[in-house]
Amino acid sequence: DAGVIQSPRHEVTEMGQEVTLRCKPISGHNSLFWYRQTMMRGLELLIYFNNNVPIDDSGMPEDRFSAKMPNASFSTLKIQPSEPRDSAVYFCASSARGGGETQYFGPGTRLLVL
């Protein structure tokens, strides 16, 4: 099992640029989560998809953030325009069913916005 796959692993960009993060969940999992991790705030849930449908996006910081899941094997998190305060590690996780189940995390994308 390849686990959750994320790309890119590292991203350095300038303020105002568009950033797109990608995730491939574990095959057969029907729930996908995007998290952001910072030293100050720890792990924060941004958005949760179940069967490719966004169920809860209450954690998305603002309109600059958007996420899509066009099919069961791919999701994107987009930041446009990016700001320095968006610098963080962004994790994608998937679980088999979503409810009270273990979430398996990807390696993360380390984003630095200058």
Added chain:
Amino acid sequence: GESVGLHLPTLSVQEGDNSIINCAYSNSASDYFIWYKQESGKGPQFIIDIRSNMDKRQGQRVTVLLNKTVKHLSLQIAATQPGDSAVYFCAENPPQGSNYKLTFGKGTLLTVNP
């Protein structure tokens, strides 16, 4: 709001000793708990989980204890090895209708001295 917290932010042990990492949770209705290990530069990795109908669960060199009376969770690592050095997070699944959400603690940094 209710949250998961950790008693000790850092723990330093000698190689070969047993480690105990503690976690206090405040939502007495939480029914599922997970311990994650996060090594530097990597995503959180599932270690072990436990449901609220149990008070102990053992894995390979790890044991999780759940004390619902005092709302306390602990992770015991036997014969701690240098490779166990990481940040350990506890997470709870509070049954708030949307039972997919995990509430993560701040994490405890475990350092194993050779």
